Amino acid sequence: MPLSVRIIKRIFDVILSVIGILVTAPLFPIIALAIKLDSKGPVFFRQERVGLDMPEIKNTFRMVKFRTMYEDAESRTGPVWATDNDPRITRVGKVLRKARLDEFPQLYNVLWGDMSLIGPRPERPHFVDELDKSIPYYTERVTGIKPGITGLAQINCAYDTSVDSVKEKLYYDHAYAARLTSFKEFLITDLYITFMTFWVMVKGKGAK
DSSP: OHHHHHHHHHHHHHHHHHHHHHTTTHHHHHHHHHHHHHHHOOOOEEEEEHHHHHHEEEEEEEEEEEOOOOOTTTTTTOOOOOOOOOOOOOHHHHHHHHHTTTTTTTTHHHHHHHEEEEOOOOOOHHHHHHHHHHSTTOOOGGTTTTEHHHHHHHHHOOOSSSSSHHHHHHHHHHHHHHHHHHHHHHHHHEEEEEHHHHHHHHTOOOOO
């Protein structure tokens, strides 16, 4: 990634995440109340994810989302893939996921520098180790690129449910990385992804 792209991308992240926080802040109390009335547990869900991957260094951070599953959903099973009509997801959680509203708190992760607005989705360390063994070039998807809230894979694919679904997303992640080598391609691609993300939210094309 050229230095010019890296600098402008970070400037966009800071400005747009601040604007996003200010615009969505009025929704936070409403979403929080709905979550608390629907099921027991905290409003926010924090989970360790793998971030920017550099040679010899694998960074992790605590990603924050609105809670969409029942409390301690994986206490008995351990880390497992999400499924269609996943019984672990609450009623309010289904609505939040479908409209991608559960992702709003990650704007703070972007502001802190753990994530970018646009990039490959950050994965849990458990699944990264598993996927790295079965999918060639999987870890390279975040080499030198911060994970993002949305991305080329997110606007074209649903939530990860299996190794096969991850393989499909990997194609888009590497295609996005290729666009970052040119400032013009980066700008066009990021504007396109931003527009399509809003379209996905409005049309409710998130997880079922």
